[in-house]
Amino acid sequence: MKAVLQGLGLSVLFASAALAQGYVGDVAIQEDDVKLGARQYSPFLDQSYPNRVFWGDTHLHTSYSTDAGMIGNTLGPDEAFRFARGEKVRASMGEYAQLIRPLDFLVVADHAENLGLAPMIAESNPGLLANDWGRKLHDMVKGGDPIAAYIEWGAALNEAVDMIQDDTLQRTMWNRIVDSAERHNAPGVFSAIHGFEWSSGPDANNLHRVVMFRDDADRVEGLVPFSTYNSTDPEDLWDWMEAYEADTGGRVMAFAHNGNLSNGLMFDDVRMNGEPIDIAYAERRTRWEPLYEVTQIKGDGETHPALSPNDEFADYYTWDRGNFGTELKTPDMLPREYARQALARGLKYEAEIGANPFKFGLIGATDSHTSLATTREDNFFGKASIVEPGTGAARYKDFIVQPVILGEDIAIRHYETLASGLAAAWARENTREAIWDAFKRKEVYATTGSRITVRVFAGWDFEAGEVHRPDFAETGYARGVPMGGDLFAGPEGAAPTLMIRALRDPDGANLDRIQVVKGWVGADGEPQTKVFDVAWSGDRALGADGKLPPVGSTVQGADFTNTIGAAALGGHWVDPEFDPAQRAYYYVRVLEIPTPSWLAYDQAFYGNIDLPEDAVMAQQDRAYTSPIWYTPGS
Structure with a gap:
């Protein structure tokens, strides 16, 4: 019986008989042909350690994210995967885009909150129109006022109130993304990895997490992604993840945004319920969040010049004015926002309580809302479609952080964004499982865009x-x-x-x-x-x-x-x-x-x-x- 031997890192070329039959591709290995334990000429037969670095983006948004699809992004998951695989794609604002080299893996991480709302409006989805609020937004967009519709949706999101409350719609749109990933997944060539973003933002403080699955469609299809409408507390997200693994036998992890818009909450000294960090919390956080997104479009999160005054490279695209527009930053917040200091504080916690809540590896990602994972400085398509190349002054002056209450002191404009970042994973093969496993053991690293x-x-x-x-x-x-x-x-x-x-x-x-x-x-x-x-x-x-x-x-x-x-x-x-x-x-x-x-x-x-x-x-x-x-x- 033929079987592919797992874990041995074996690959074979075709025998002449196979070539004579005109067959091209890998062939399985006969178990009897492998002499386990015997010394053989090829020194690589039983090499099993990771020997290749794979490049990808674990945080890309498409038109299925409402804060992308309702402000100009018309490209869905299919276009995102095609682009990541190296194809030329026409961006939403009309420019053509292509990567210098394909990526090896991609997570389409659309926001769970009202997932797929913009495509449902575009297609006049009957399920959406059956909801009074959904029909209202639909009619506003179709009537030529999409920004007003977006503002109304945003107001409900800020209150963490789901005005649609239809799991069937959510499940349908999630399944479309799953199906797209399955179409584009090509083990050994490109890994289209299932995931979504949980977008907690209590009091306009960014506590978002990307959720990434190890599994194929047979386990993830039919899910209703956990959203901020369910809870704004990351511990409840971990409960959901734990239940997923128990129910399906699958595997899942999460990783947080860089914390520079969290105003000290990302690595706080207390849990969201106000209780102090204890060993149970520390162990759960490390279990479910083994990695941290240290760099992305919204600034760099390695360290801050005030925290690392002797580091001449510390002031790199520093975003330190406040949160998402409602509260100014204060110096005491900084140690609880940046990776270098959080890692050190984790050591202190370990000494005091016996577990390290901040024992995380580092990755980069784009957080682009254009469906285009572009990270080179000479090929940067921006944070959102409305600031893509060719959009004029808006590309530089448009707000990423609005001065909602406090005026210009807290505003951040698009010219301050960083063309970042990428995740690099050390693994033996390019499959969902191998990439996920590299992430889990933290044998990964971040770059700010270059490879x-x-x-x-x-x-x-x-x-x-x-x-x-x-x-x-x-x-x-x-x-x-x-x-x-x-x-x-x-x-x-x-x-x-x-x-x-x-x-x-x-x-x-x-x-x-x-x-x-x-x-x-x-x-x-x-x-x-x-x-x-x-x-x-x-x-x-x-x-x-x-x-x-x-x-x-x-x-x-x-x-x-x-x-x-x-x-x-x-x-x-x-x-x-x-x-x-x-x-x-x-x-x-x-x-x-x-x-x-x-x-x-x-x-x-x-x-x-x-x-x-x-x-x-x-x-x-x-x-x-x-x-x-x-x-x-x-």
Whole structure:
């Protein structure tokens, strides 16, 4: 009997007999032909560790999200998947768009709240028209006033009141998205992964989570996605996820937005019900939310310059004025919004209560509402369809955060958006299951849009020369742990040692440097963080202050050259301040050389566009790996 042997990482070419029959494609392996345990010539037969990096977007909206479909997006899930797979697609405002290279996976994560409302209005869905409020919105749109209809819908959403309350409609629209994903899923080539967004926003504070399934249609079809109408408390979302797994035998996880519009609630010290964080909460949060969306269109969420004053790269597309327009930001909120500080505070919680509520890996995503997962600065189609290329001044001046109460102090306009981000997953194959499993074990990392390849291992006895060996990964897995892993007490006198490799995007910019970000809990019980330069391009040297000079810049308008920086960097780093009694985490940040921003590319293409003085015209893309955690004791 023929069977494909799972877990062995085997692939075979065709025998001449198969070729003679004109058959092209993979063939199954005869079990009897594999001599398990016997030494064989090919050294890769029983290699099983992840050996490929796959690129994708886990947070893309289509016209099925009401805040996309009712403000100009006419592209549905089919167009989103086609675009991600590399096809040319005509955007909602008329421009054609295409990726430089296809993505490997995509989650269409449309908002659960009144899922598919805009397409239902467009098709005059009988079920929608049977609802008085639904008919009212339909008639407003068909009568030529879609913005008024959108505002009325938004008012109900802000009150978390579902004016339609029809599970049958929700299930029907969800099933359409599921069917689209099934049509475009191609194991080994492209993974169309099922998911949605739960859009909790209590008091206009962003607590959104993307929900991502491991499963195929046989388990997810027929669901009614959990929405903010059901609850604004993430613990209730976890209950729903737990029930899904119990009912279906499936697997599901969630990950949160970057928290810069949460006004301190994303990593708060209390639960939403006002009770303090306890071990049960910490364990549940880590179980259901293993990852954090650290970068996306709505700013970057790694750290804040006020929290990391010695980090010259901390002020990267910082959104720190307030929440979604109703409350200004205060300094005490910042430590509860950014990844670097939350990871360190998680260590403190672990020491105090015995579990870490903020033990998360890092990914990037777009949160684009155009159906187009574009993250390159020279190919940025914006946050929403109304600010796509060719839409004129609105592309730069349109509000992302409206000054609802407090005026211009809190407003954020589209010119301040970031062409970010992507998730990179280390796996052996491109399937829903393999990608999901990589996410679950946190062997993933974030970039702000470019495809920088990064790998890091932590152990106790790595030698400097091993960074450059061809069996770098095999060595790393054999004697250490990868990103997302846990490192426990090592030999006496040893310190955590990191081996790091980084390779530039083949279609992008050279690399500036590799850094290690460390977090720990000090003797005073307070969380601490520090950045170490590990490897860099050129003949620069660390100064007396421990700082590395800037790499320089070749940016001129919308042009740059790769005459500075390095195509690849490797680093060997031993923690010089290691205390075996202190909990710690380590993640890697890789910086590219400066490149033009999307505004610079727009300026070059459209001519003299009117931009504010604080418009970012050159920037440095970067990657953030998931951390590796050190825990004292055996």
